[in-house]
Amino acid sequence: MTDHITTLVNKVTHAHTHSTPLRIVGGGTWLDAQRPCAGDVLHVGAHRGVVEYTPGDLTITARAGTTLHELNAITAAHGQWLGLDPAAAPNATLGATIATASDGPLAMSLGRVRDQVLGLECVTGTGERIRAGGRVVKNVAGFDLVRLHTGAWGTLGVITEVTMRLRALPEEDKTFVVAADERVSLESFLAPLEAMRIAPLALELVNSAMAQQLGLPQATCLLVRLGGNTERVAAQVQSLRAMGDVTEVAHQPFDMLQRIEQPLDLVAQVSHMPTLVTATWRRVLEQCSLHQLWQPLLRASLSRGMVRVVIPHATHLKMTDANAAALASHLAPPGAHAAWQQLPAGAWSAVPCAVSDALSAGIRDRLDPRHVLNRGLLGETFVEAARDRDGATV
């Protein structure tokens, strides 16, 4: 395994010296979102396997190329789980999940990715191996570079090893569905939730197109994942009846949600204040109609105020890049934020760069001064002058 690291360090060091960009590829799933990213492919998926797992500690340390699927199998044998459910292909790696901070419906109860990573090792853009955080569940030693690398898309370092918090599997884990009566407004349907005493593992509103994909009644539905002991689950089901008929769904629609997105689909996540989530939902639907994108698949994590939209490849075949760019610019209502996950290659230029501020740019300049790691992936521009400046100090 050290061979992998040595090779990796050598490749990054070489890239830094010659200012030749590298495109980091683990399972090759997320980075295939057609984001602009030049460079020689740097394969890291072979660096895999569990480094340390003591079930009693409820933490696991694994190499970045280990898949979530493998980790879930290993931990499940001890009655534990990772609690991460991003929309991802089965070969999605741990490293890519951390690098892209990809989460799913469970985030509302178990936390987002940043809340679950305890430590990591990476190779910076200058070829330095560094370590951040640790293997324990609480740690404030030093500046928090763990958070910095989580969601940085590999642009500050190639993640090689990660320590995650684990949880014991709940005694019961059941999914229920409540279908909305199409005659009432979305607000009326959801109103009882406000005062309801429930603490679900996950709670997603899905539109009828999504419901159909999930093998549910063809209506706007509330999907509720309840965990805990028998009494707790039963009491919450009872509470949910205030919204309508509650039916248990045995076929794991939450697992299906993870697999529903396909490589050429358009995918975005729009977030705003939780109290405005139905307005955000409508806005997304309106924008899709405006661009004649019929039957978009929608779901919303209500307590996060987040709506995720999937426009299947088949429904946007005729869309021009200009139209996709227009959609990218206008999908979110004013004040909200659209985090695009997948777009046609020609439309990414419409997505504003999120790391152009002075602090972000400064950090990139320190940890990857020649932008060799996933150059351009975050829409940032690289000024060759930086190379000359550094070159002069050699």
Added chain:
Amino acid sequence: MNIAPALVDIVGSRWVKTRPAELLAYDADGLPGYRAMPSIVVLPGSRDEVCAVVRLLAKHKLPFVPRGAGTGLSGGSLADGSIIIGLNRLTKIHRIDAGNRLAHVQPGVVNATLMRALAPHGLFFAPDPSSQAACTIGGNVAENAGGPHCLKYGVTLNHIAALTVCLPSGDLVTLGSSVSEPDGYDLLGLFIGSEGCFGIATDIWVRLLPVPQAVHTLLADFASVNDAARAVSAIIATGVVPAALEMMDQSTIRAVEASIYAAGYPVDAAAVLLAEVDGLAAGLETDVRVLTECCRAAGARSVRVATADADRARLWQGRKKAFGALGRIAPHLVVQDAVVPRTQLPAVLARIHAIGQHHGVNVCNVFHAGDGNLHPNISYDANDADQSARVHAAMQEIMQACIEAGGTITGEHGVGLDKMGYMDELFDDASLAAMCSVREVFDPERRANPGKVVPVHACREWGGKGSR
């Protein structure tokens, strides 16, 4: 030059302290044995005044130390000859947005004050450090504070939506977002726990949680520390996530019971576990039963359950006031902080006991067992040179033992001044240098809380192998 008149121009003469008698109140924090006199204490009354002060100091290249309530336990707010920017006047709760479970507060708001303001809304802010009656939200952000209930609810990092930060240059930036989940680097997460080295948070948007419908508290009594530690492991493995899982050893129990904070703990117990489950009322009694069984199976002599608020409060009083009770034993109390993997608790506790005996000091343990977050404390007289030396030596060995067990040197108190010496043992040169280089992005002149967190010798020029 004398900067005081220029500071007076910004905040008014009343809020610039320069006389030794006034400065004396700022010469220490919660870390015993360390004193450092600031040259000036300036107390801005608004975000604009904070920025004006910081800009002025930037212009004159003067270092500064941000300070909240000064309850920190790692010496992080000590200012040796430099200027303290006290944030205690910034105590406004701007807005509580119950619908979006968000509150916008100033950094000087006291943690417990915020809790009281939230109670009528049925909401709370999760971090609850033992100092919550005095410590400020700004301080909680700077230290990434925890507390007993972070076992279930997480630490400060997990509960901040956004910050407006005055950078050491005097420029204002917003990190995170109070209205959405932004893309980009997690500068918010990076800032939280940066111990005043990256700037001053002037506006804080905290996330809120609904007050649990029901809470049950258990006190389990053990004849050996090892049994108590085994009970902790068993509880953690069940899938029931206690809101808190605290352990106190015999020395602590006796100190508490001998004080006005007596909580009715069994004084002959080798250790007690204080466990709490909360949440929906339905199923909570089953959780209590599961925890009780875990404790009994591990050898608990008795398990007491409190459901009434008054009974629960009494059980908690001993735990929350344990530091106060320990403080009565001797003039000084050093409250240590380290984290070990949970399975290592029995071995590390035994090791700590042996270290204490070897150095002839009495180590009292009162800590967040569920997280593996130890607080070995030693009551002593810091003015007694021999005692101080023995306490220091014992603490060093305890830290070493925690590092060797795969743990870390601080779980919630911060590195500050006190723990800097251990950073080299925890991180290699490249990792420390990376931390330094990130700090320099926020503070190129190293003027914000200088000389803390990362040892200066680690701050070599960051260039990487390729350019060397």
